[in-house]
Amino acid sequence: MKKISIDPITRLEGHGKIEIFLNDEGDVANAYLQIPELRGFEKFCEGRPVEEMPRIVPRICGV
Amino acid sequence: MAKPKLALYWAASCGGCDVAVLDTNEKILDIANIADIVFWPIALDFKYHHVEAMEDGSIDLCLFNGAIRSSEQERIAKLLRAKSKVMVAFGACACFGGIPALGNFTNRDDIFQRVYIDIPSNANADGVFPRTLTEVNEGELELPELFDTVSTLAQVVDVEYFVPGCPPPVDIILKVVDLFATGQLPPVGAIIASDKTLCDECERTKEEKKITKIYRPHEIIPDPDRCLLEQGIICCGPATRGGCGLTCIKANMPCRGCFGPPPGVVDQGAALVSAIASIYQGDTDEDVTRMLEEIVDPAGTFYRFGLADSLLKRKRIQKAEKG
């Protein structure tokens, strides 16, 4: 099956890629959005002082 | 004469450094006039294959923000390095690891377990984790490999210049553009900020550095004119490079070190331990015990932005023997 990759997706915040599979007729059989990043805030904030959260979690998204 | 080519990229990043470039407001038009931006995912629709097709060294300046913690981030760092004459580690993450480097207190397995299984906000009955290769009906899907350890940009590729800050302040960004446009770039390896510590730049009154109690920032309302450290609030100023314009201090909050260590300091966290210990007045064992209880998260505070750049780099991983 023919595959079209859009990598990276642009003009937004974050990382992503889109894989589009075409069938023999050239129509879209399926499309997948994948997020190729993970930083782990949910885990590494554990053990940090609660009053520091407003200084750490804004770095999830700078926009 | 062709305009110089500029590329900007983000690895393990929040987008704040890219927004900081946009924060130059109308001066962004000057940047666009001076240079041809050939790759900048937040703003322009160029793809990886466009970069792959470029000749080696054809990009004149690459501003690379974000830390390295996946195989894709490593690949693009190396790709952009090959295609660029000058590579700049832009922002605290690329320079020192930044906030994502707090991931070095943990590892991939524990992160996956928390994010995909334990966390209350996720419904994942099948217990699916991201995989590098996934078979679907139509074919195969790939994802990069996530590493246990976060690295700085310079730990992965050669870097000519470092622009610290979370994010770098607008005046430093404009200075970088100006130095580049006028061909006045400093010697390779330079960190484009002040050569002194934050304390040097700080306008608060400093009297005597002797404290007998440490307060967490929310426990008191600090006097906005006096040195925070002297009031018992841990401030990373003594071992942080200056040049940020004192953004946090002016908000009556202590520095957390996003400009990295000052010249001559190899390990920012160790320098901070030394600085705090040297001003704390305590004679008895009780004093020491009390002080330890008052400093609630030393590693996470002293290495807030620089864990990946520290001598130890990460918390020791002790995985069960495999196989």
Add this chain to the structure above:
Amino acid sequence: MKKMLTQLGIEEERVRLDWVSASEGDRFAKIVNEMTEELRQLGPFSGNNGGDNG
């Protein structure tokens, strides 16, 4: 320092602070022997056991 090192996964027994004067040769030897024995029990320091890209 010990608290920070513990956060980074380093056993606190691997760091010790003591004051010994030049005239306390016996005490110095005793402390070094004690620490050496403790370290022997702990085993060699392995930086990263099984972690990748570290």
